[in-house]
Amino acid sequence: MDRADRGNAVVGVLMLLVVAIFGPATGSIYVDPYDPGFGARDFPVGVLVLMAVLAIALLARSLAGMLRAGEAFGGFGEVTDFVRYVVPMIAIGFVYVWLIGLFQYALPTALAAAASLAVFGNRGFARLVVAPIIATLVYYVLFFGVLGLHEQPGSILAFDSQAFFQPLRIFLGLL
Amino acid sequence: MAIIDGFATLFSSGQAVFFALLGTLLGLFAGALPGLSASAVIALLMPITFYMDPLSALVFIYTISKSACFGGSIPAILFNTPGTPQASATQLEGYPLTQQGKQGKALRMAVIASATGDTFSELLLIFGAAFLAIYAARMGPPEYTAVYFCAFIILSSVIGTSIVRGLLSTLLGILLALIGFDPITGEPRYNFGSDYLFDGIPLVPLLLGVFVMSEVFVQVTERLSLGGGAAIAPASKRPEDNYVTWREFVQVLPTMVRSTGYGTVIGMLPGIGASVACFVAYAEARRTSKTPELFGKGALEGVAAAESANNATSGANLIPLLTLGIPGSTAAALLAGVMLIHGITIGPTVFVTSYDLIYGLFAAGLMCIATYFVVGYWGSGVLGRMITLIPAQMIYPFVFITCFVATYALRQAVFDIVLMMAFGVLGYVMKRLQMSPPAFVIAFILGSGAERSMRQAMMLDDDGWMIFFQRPIALAFFAIGIGAIVLRLRQTRRARMTARQAATVSAGDE
Numbered sequence: 001m002d003r004a005d006r007g008n009a010v011v012g013v014l015m016l017l018v019v020a021i022f023g024p025a026t027g028s029i030y031v032d033p034y035d036p037g038f039g040a041r042d043f044p045v046g047v048l049v050l051m052a053v054l055a056i057a058l059l060a061r062s063l064a065g066m067l068r069a070g071e072a073f074g075g076f077g078e079v080t081d082f083v084r085y086v087v088p089m090i091a092i093g094f095v096y097v098w099l100i101g102l103f104q105y106a107l108p109t110a111l112a113a114a115a116s117l118a119v120f121g122n123r124g125f126a127r128l129v130v131a132p133i134i135a136t137l138v139y140y141v142l143f144f145g146v147l148g149l150h151e152q153p154g155s156i157l158a159f160d161s162q163a164f165f166q167p168l169r170i171f172l173g174l175l
Numbered sequence: 176m177a178i179i180d181g182f183a184t185l186f187s188s189g190q191a192v193f194f195a196l197l198g199t200l201l202g203l204f205a206g207a208l209p210g211l212s213a214s215a216v217i218a219l220l221m222p223i224t225f226y227m228d229p230l231s232a233l234v235f236i237y238t239i240s241k242s243a244c245f246g247g248s249i250p251a252i253l254f255n256t257p258g259t260p261q262a263s264a265t266q267l268e269g270y271p272l273t274q275q276g277k278q279g280k281a282l283r284m285a286v287i288a289s290a291t292g293d294t295f296s297e298l299l300l301i302f303g304a305a306f307l308a309i310y311a312a313r314m315g316p317p318e319y320t321a322v323y324f325c326a327f328i329i330l331s332s333v334i335g336t337s338i339v340r341g342l343l344s345t346l347l348g349i350l351l352a353l354i355g356f357d358p359i360t361g362e363p364r365y366n367f368g369s370d371y372l373f374d375g376i377p378l379v380p381l382l383l384g385v386f387v388m389s390e391v392f393v394q395v396t397e398r399l400s401l402g403g404g405a406a407i408a409p410a411s412k413r414p415e416d417n418y419v420t421w422r423e424f425v426q427v428l429p430t431m432v433r434s435t436g437y438g439t440v441i442g443m444l445p446g447i448g449a450s451v452a453c454f455v456a457y458a459e460a461r462r463t464s465k466t467p468e469l470f471g472k473g474a475l476e477g478v479a480a481a482e483s484a485n486n487a488t489s490g491a492n493l494i495p496l497l498t499l500g501i502p503g504s505t506a507a508a509l510l511a512g513v514m515l516i517h518g519i520t521i522g523p524t525v526f527v528t529s530y531d532l533i534y535g536l537f538a539a540g541l542m543c544i545a546t547y548f549v550v551g552y553w554g555s556g557v558l559g560r561m562i563t564l565i566p567a568q569m570i571y572p573f574v575f576i577t578c579f580v581a582t583y584a585l586r587q588a589v590f591d592i593v594l595m596m597a598f599g600v601l602g603y604v605m606k607r608l609q610m611s612p613p614a615f616v617i618a619f620i621l622g623s624g625a626e627r628s629m630r631q632a633m634m635l636d637d638d639g640w641m642i643f644f645q646r647p648i649a650l651a652f653f654a655i656g657i658g659a660i661v662l663r664l665r666q667t668r669r670a671r672m673t674a675r676q677a678a679t680v681s682a683g684d685e
Contacts (some may be wrong), residue, residue, distance in 0.1 A: 007608050007609060008337075008339075008340075010608055011340055011343060011608050011610060014604070014608075015343050015347070018347065018350065022350060022365065025364070025365050025367065026365075028364075029357070029362070029364045029365075030357070030360060030362040030364070032360050038629060038630045038633040038634075038639075040357050040359065040360055040362070040364075043353075043626045043629060043630065044350070044353050044364075044365075047346055047349050047350050047353070048350070050342075050346055051343060051346045051347070051350070054339050054342055054343050054346070055343065057339065058339050058340075058343070081396040082396070082603075084396075085392075085395040085396045086392045086395065086396060086600070086603060089391065089392060089395055089575065090596060090599075090600065092575075093575075093579070093592075093596050094596070096579060097579075097589055097592050097593070100583075100589070101589070105580075105583075109576060109579075109580070112576055112579070113572060113573065113576045116571075116572035116575050116576065117568075117569070117572040119395060119572070120394075120395060120568040120569075120571055120572050121568050122568055122569065122572070127569065131569065135573055135576065139576070139577070139580050143580055143584055147223070147226050147584065149583070149584055149587065150587055151587075152587065
């Protein structure tokens with residue numbers, strides 16, 4: 001099974017999965033009994049049918065390729081890469097969002113920046129401590145100071161960043 | 176003249192001029208940074224534009240996309256690594272010139288060709304789009320349905336390596352665009368019981384996820400094979416190796432003019448972007464050259480062809496957006512997103528309803544070309560040296576964090592961040608499986624419009640589908656779409672047969 005066949009098989013399965021998720025939900029789309037012409041379900045059904053046909057064709061072609069080659073599945077190289085590098089980044093993202101709920105934006109941003117810098121292979125005090133602090137200050141002043149974004153109070157640490165940045169916004173003529 | 180009004184509008188707003196200049200410089204830098212596409216930078220900066228006035232916001236996004244197209248040629252010429260996909264053809268001739276110590280000549284040829292192509296395309300946009308809009312305004316739902324069909328087919332069949340994967344990317348984009356309210360009945364659908372999906376999927380988390388977060392994931396898995404640490408070959412000490420002589424300019428001028436034509440025509444077609452234009456122009460320049468033996472060894476003609484063609488798409492890309500409301504490229508799709516967010520109605524009426532804004536945008540486009548010409552002509556080498564000082568493993572973590580801040584800035588909803596992450600994974604999977612993220616995004620933007628047009632068209636006539644056969648313009652667009660897919664199928668079959676013949680010959684030799 002070559003790389004293209006394996007890719008086609010994965011695309012086919014994923015697309016059929018999407019069709020399986022959206023298909024049943026299509027049945028609950030409200031249809032106006034007096035709607036002339038094309039009904040409310042017709043366009044989504046058309047898209048889903050086309051997707052299913054193409055996905056099955058792709059899957060059939062890849063399976064035929066596999067049978068012709070008579071080879072075993074080629075391995076999980078991409079999946080290993082995903083688990084090794086992408087999953088830690090996603091985990092950092094979710095922990096970051098969770099920490100925002102606890103401490104508001106500043107502290108979690110510095111921590112998430114340091115963690116993602118570490119995943120990208122950065123080492124040393126300057127890159128893992130100094131750079132995240134400077135970047136957090138820049139983000140914080142830009143988004144919450146200059147642009148005046150509202151911040152939800154954290155459940156552990158709560159402070160009013162709008163009041164904190166009010167003098168800066170008055171100085172810049174934004175208030 | 177309308178463009179004079181445009182300059183008056185632009186220069187009456189100090190903020191718009193500032194953002195035009197900032198966008199040009201940012202675009203040059205973003206384009207020159209390998210791995211960080213112009214689309215990613217635009218998506219990243221999009222939430223900031225919510226806080227700007229509409230003209231500044233549009234000008235900012237437009238100038239980034241324009242100058243990034245030229246910026247991509249800088250690392251392509253200096254380090255053999257294109258900063259953007261559209262600079263891939265430039266590197267074929269640009270890097271050999273650098274190896275000969277003629278990087279100054281190559282960079283200056285690139286900026287001259289880029290500015291030439293871009294200026295022609297921009298002038299066509301300024302003087303031609305309004306005329307086309309008059310005709311587009313007469314089109315009804317059947318014609319629009321055909322235009323959407325044509326756009327989807329071209330998007331699916333031309334971008335990427337596989338027609339079926341392209342079609343599936345497009346269909347997935349359309350399907351996700353259906354989440355939210357039915358455009359005719361107004362009833363909610365596909366929200367899966369979530370209040371957050373009641374209004375549909377917000378555009379910004381989708382753009383940030385698919386274009387930016389997915390790129391961070393790709394970079395982290397590839398362990399940053401691109402980026403810092405590259406060294407520029409020493410420049411020649413002969414002055415004529417560092418600039419384009421008048422004789423050389425006259426020699427490449429016909430190639431530049433032809434390539435500008437190819438770029439402009441390709442740019443006008445929805446879905447086919449600068450990456451296709453540069454290779455078409457490069458192949459034609461090689462075929463028609465009086466010195467084809469120089470190609471691959473540092474032919475200045477090759478640099479001129481690729482650069483004038485890829486930049487000629489940038490103005491032309493806006494023609495389908497402004498006349499039909501259909502973005503012709505990813506950059507145009509992002510611009511459409513900014514227009515929608517600022518409440519600007521896209522389509523032929525935009526020349527009437529947002530006259531000042533549109534001509535102000537065109538004026539900013541011309542200003543952007545002049546600015547990147549000046550900066551590029553004298554400062555490309557400096558920019559190239561600056562890029563070598565930036566370690567890529569420092570950039571992407573901050574891009575990653577900026578995605579969160581930018582998504583949160585939209586409406587301060589944690590759900591948007593989760594959505595952005597999900598689309599990041601989807602974009603990553605699509606790139607890995609060689610599906611087409613640009614086709615997916617453009618189809619997502621066009622999806623609801625396509626459905627509305629189709630259903631309105633079917634309401635116009637009791638005979639249902641027959642309405643499309645009664646409209647010649649609609650039939651013409653359907654024919655273009657079918658023609659595009661037939662051509663691509665023939666091309667694919669021919670390539671497969673050639674590969675099979677080559678394999679048979681090599682097996683026979685063994």
